[in-house]
Amino acid sequence: MKKKTFEFPSAFTVLFVILIIVAGLTYMIPAGKFSKLSYDTATNEFIITDHNDETISEPPTEEVLRKYNINLPLEKFTKGTIKKPMAIPGSYTKIKQHPQGILNIVKAPILGIMESVDIIIFVLIIGGIIGVINKIGAFDAGINALSKKTEGREFLLILFVFILIAIGGTTFGMSEETIAFYPILMPIFLVNGFDAMTCVAAISLGSTIGTMFSTVNPFSVVIASNAAGISFTEGIQFRIITLLLASVITILYIYQYIKKIRKDPAKSLIHDQEKEIRNKFLSNFDKSSKVEFTTRKKLCLVAFTLAFPIMIYGVSVLQWWFGEMSALFLSVAIIIMFLSGLSEKEAVSSFIGGAKELTGVALTVGLARSINIIMDNGLISDTLLYYSSQLVANINSSAFALVQLGIFSVLGFFIQSSSGLAVLSMPIMAPLADTAGVSREIIINAYNWGQGLMSFIAPTGLVLVFLEMVGVTFDKWLKFVMPLFGIMAAFSAVMLIINTLI
Template structure:
């Protein structure tokens, strides 16, 4: 790529034989799975009594005898990827409660990723996407930082109102080439996507999957505490954007300071030479790509809940789509874009299959991540972990209590990456404790979702992180190095917001 700075030599991710390198995403998840499986031998099984809605009741925890034999547990370990794919939670033929937030496990997200791969590969085959990205990069070559701000603001807004997380996996194939063409690296794209959407989810305002589920479990309206959450959203989003812009500007000035490294082909798109104009077919195909992503966002938004509040009747035009429908959308769009772009039947079929193959690795990472949750559910240790955290926040002052709820929910959020699953389990136990601490229950909701959003920026068992890094071809250890300073800053700010809110309540 032609730039104003000297480019570093491209580096190959493969290391010489005998030289240690950080393990791949698959190995990291395999290690996490094994550690959780081993921990289940030392953490006793337990359960809470539940109310008529199936929610745990505070103070009713009791240990129970596990009915799993060693063979059952060994079977769970080796079947974790399969059970993670299909959402099966079984031992001796039983099906347990689904705390993953998705009855069908990772299957829906897995096929969604494959469909996005087919769609992007077909679009690139028409020549529309790479040429369109090249022309956009050329036009924005002097205002590229503004583009990053725009991307992150959009993702943050989607995250705060709808919990936009796994859906971001569809955008990597668009944003990564654009960032590379503008002189940035893959980590800049990862930071804009994961951190942009992540800070929005962390500061969820009316997100029905986080704030809505938690508020319902705490028996309060979803609007309680929204002023605090909006203030956090504004400040934390600004800080996150500033951090990504700092890194992006640093890499553009000196590519040798990239934390993700460079791969073959990263410098192939030129941003200083105006590319050839798009043909009529390519313009139409590009507009179809844009409309497909816009329609995806429209179709998944819970408009009635956002506009009228929780439990509102859906609008007649509201679609309420999820991953199964989105998979069909991208497959149909692949065919339409291929036809409009002038691909023949054989070429289009070949590119669809090629797209499946290119993205199957990222999909398998998602499957492995979901398998960890299945092991925890089968061994019935989740309630025991929750009970230990419950005891840690009892009997403290209001400010310490609010910060304590945030801190003790971090390990639980790590073990249960699903916001809805985490809320359903933890909030009925945590919310009543607020009454004794003299703080509003809404503050517990805010502290809880802050913990979930904060740790999910790095959780290796979530599809958002590991699937995204697999799509971006960025190593997990390098991403952690990139995001660690930002997480430290966010941690301090969150604790300050919670303490001040508790003190003034």
């Protein structure tokens, strides 16, 4: 009898195990809350919410901010720079434990799907468009034409994708938006001789490096700087240098991996899945066949391609989010249906079939969100922040910076929202920088780089979503990325120490 070999569990199982572990933490970590201050634009007043969720109103004045130990200009609130409730320093209070039991665990994925419906709709619409384009063979024809033009210059494809996405990450936080790129770029990478891991690396690491080493990202470095009471331009030159160095290191890391598997394809971390992945993305593709790249097919691909710069402009300039992005791609889907030449029934069936292919990805998004729901309902996030702030009190500058990096890495694992972590932590952590004798700029970098480190590996983020999309298991991603994770952790630590000395 053949002995069964161990197979790493699916994304769903990994997330559910983490969900149970986090629920267990709500029994062990004391529940607690900081009082929060927020500005109500409708009534022009501050709303103070205490640990019992009782609220009082205060006039919007500098004196009120000083009363609650928030040393920020009033205009940061009245002009809408800081929109989310801000933790009030010194207000942490332990409260009655809120353990999350079996019923909470079972309900959490349902609530996670409900709260993630905007992302889920976006994913399903992308899948639908791909279904229609695949039905008419436009991808196969386009990839065939592209592969002939890129022959001998394949690595430029990786550079282009990585740099483009890293720029998006560092300027406006391109992260969730990259979900749309995987099904489009994967066939192109495969046809150009790369394995699926290389495509995942170019997209995911481009986004991770860009957002981790943000320069002007309004959802991380800008909001964190505002919450810390400094301008986001402080230290921007140093952040640009760090971003460039980190990008070079990452590109070299990807290049070394490609070089290794070009010499010996069996060294690909997903060599055993190569046939399965190629069947998934290139089932109808034959490089030697004479696939006609008709005007109709070209128009469909042009319509689809144009949606991406429009999306990037909308998100970065017009403050679009998933509602607007989904509306954009749904409009493109309708246009492509008309251009495709398919009958109404064929077009709709292809769209539904394509959306069905990404149902697993959509459900993974909801399950990942359920972990944050358990933490929020267990009321342990504020406790983790409080204990972290106690840990760094009264230590010297270099040690302070390194401990902060570690703290924000841990917090970033549990709190995936960059803006949420910023407004929660900065009022507490920023004043500690003053006592340690370092610039508050150090706190911003420690926050950015610490949370960014978790983006490489945290299952609570997007990692399992894009792995589910391409069919790569989490263990293989960890084998690929953990050496780079260690390099980036050491690099961040060195740059933080240099930052404290200049």
